Amino acid sequence: MTASSHRTAPDHTHPDDVPVQTALAALADPVRLVLVRELAGSADWSRSCGSFDVPVGKAALSHHFSVLRGAGLVEQRDEGPKRVNRLRRAEFDARFPGLLDLVLRDD
Amino acid sequence: MTASSHRTAPDHTHPDDVPVQTALAALADPVRLVLVRELAGSADWSRSCGSFDVPVGKAALSHHFSVLRGAGLVEQRDEGPKRVNRLRRAEFDARFPGLLDLVLRDD
């Protein structure tokens, strides 16, 4: 009915409610860094969770996305059987100016 | 003779040689964050390692400073029996524009 999916909608944290430390920790992981970067290079809602090229299993992937949500970096929405993602660029940028640019610009 | 101290001079890493990930990881620790912030509020070379108000023993403190050096955040110099510190503001800022400001401005 709710056009939603798996069981319950994912709970998001707004960047404004995120401590710097949490944001830094979220970005200080190689796998999550790849997720954020690939996400930055894709249109909003165009990438499902499974569409990323990272060397971890589904379970770990799911956990990483949970961390990214908790850091206010990613928003998720259920679309049919898949969960699609969006990088919260503007909101995150407003809260942590320059941080996202930094991790995206870097080799 | 060398006017130095403990055994060997500490080996520093220039911010230019530091991967983003390393920088983020270094700053994503509560103790190190305190060190960096207190350091930012003090004059260069005015603070010895033991002069910081953090709830850890000497061994852990020493390790944290080692991490900060490795991230290009702190420079150290031996001054008599004590090792004094300096925040590498300009250099680190040049490598990671805005990052330091971010962690310093935050509540």
Added chain:
DNA sequence: GTGAGTGTATGGTTTTCATCGAACACTCGG
């Protein structure tokens, strides 16, 4: 309804990291 595709939850293993206590190295003032 069934089966394929997708993501989450759980439990357990492994790795990583912060921490401590104790031993050591160095400097300096007596």
Added chain:
DNA sequence: CCGAGTGTTCGATGAAAACCATACACTCAC
């Protein structure tokens, strides 16, 4: 030369985090 002060190194411990395999929940096409 000693002793106090300062910081590093080592080994061990404990907690946190990443990871996997399995089992489960949901959606959709057929």
